[in-house]
Amino acid sequence: MEQQGEEYILIISTLVIVVVIVFLVVLFSVFQRRKNTLLQDRDAQKKRFEREIAETQIEIREETLRNISWELHDNIGQLLTLAKIQLQQYNDDSLNDISETISKSLVEIRSLSKLINPEFINNITLQEALALEIERFNRLNYIESSLKIVGNKKEINQKHGIIIFRMLQEFFSNTIKHAKATHLEVVLDFINDKEIRIIAKDNGIGFDANSLKFNGIGIQNIKTRAALINATTKIVSIPGKGTELKINYYIEKELVPHL
Template sequence: MEFKGGELIFLVSTLIIGLITIALVALFGVFQKKKKALLIDRDETKKRFEREIAETQIEIREETLRNISWELHDNIGQLLTLAKIQLQNATPENISEVSETITKGLTEVRALSKLINPEAIKNIKLGDAVQLEIDRFNRLNFINSTLIISGDEQIINKKSSIIIFRILQEFFSNTIKHSKASNLRVQLKFTDTELEVVAADDGVGFSSLENEKKGIGLENIKNRAKLIGASAVFTSEVNKGTSLKIVYKL
């Protein structure tokens, strides 16, 4: 069959339009599938983040309860025992010692109440929360601790603040339990664009081989940091201490 010029052009045009239409439909289908996959992934990421926040809050609560238990037993309990002994042997000359011991006990109870009050902890700034930990370490003579805050302290997203605080809690716990360190130094450095957190001890440190054994714990900390778009980097050498650096974009 022989086509005239106009018919041939019409057929070719129709064929091209048909192919373009099919291609567009196929591309639209691919786009819709990718969009659906992205939405599902976003929802899963959000759910995973919320689960992590919930787990982190539980861990902070558990750590706080452990701290309260230690402080009641090792500090306030001893002060009350001392006050009891002093009262049993009280004389007009040493009654001031009893008063001093009781006053110190009351001060410790007030400090402890800040940890017990969930509303106070929930609404506290990151710097204040870390300062409470530092004060406790010094009060119980766990380790000589200092906190330095530089720059203009900014309001941090509450969920991000929870994650950062829990990461620091884990570092503090490892330092006190395993590092044999004498000093702990924490710095919160605020700039216009980021918060840099550095925690460092002067303990025994650990080698690359030991680092592999600790890998799961360190990886968990790094993964938690990633959840809030932050980075967490450990540095350690045998007999030269360990440091943790967190960088969080404001």
């Protein structure tokens, strides 16, 4: 009887051990599958993020080349034409005018050279890019523009800055081409160590939030790109009173692209 009891205990113990081992194997298998799934998702997110960065850089370069083309034709071309006419009508009194015209042309060419530099997009900060864009709008009389910096400047992820800049370019393009606005205001507010708020608003004609225009491809691009960098966006437009884009970017999450 005693031997049978020991055998019974041994069988029970063996079964318990087998069950525990099977449970651990299953648990490990489930954990490993979940881990692999998370790694695959993370890798897919990273690839989508990098693809979006590449597409954004291409779009910015294309926008930059369009701007250069317009400036060469509408601005520098006119200045050089004026200088040529002044030279043809040269006299001692017109020398200062000729010199001033040529000086303006040189200033414009230097401004363009910054944009032509292939490292411009990769190395420039968000604040510097916005300052150059606002300066260009004012210099070319596209629209009266202003940039206000609030709070203590914080460094942000360079790639995220590129995406934010492109989101704002979408807004600027709509303002200049469609809004019939006379003023554009941009505020870069470093709220604290973890959050930056960017506000861009114009005094244009605005549009109805229920219209197809409100959900157009430009606005959808802004929302999609905001999600990539863990930012939130809010677009408010009132017919006759203008449009406002508000972007809240959270610095503490910048190292983890999210879709």
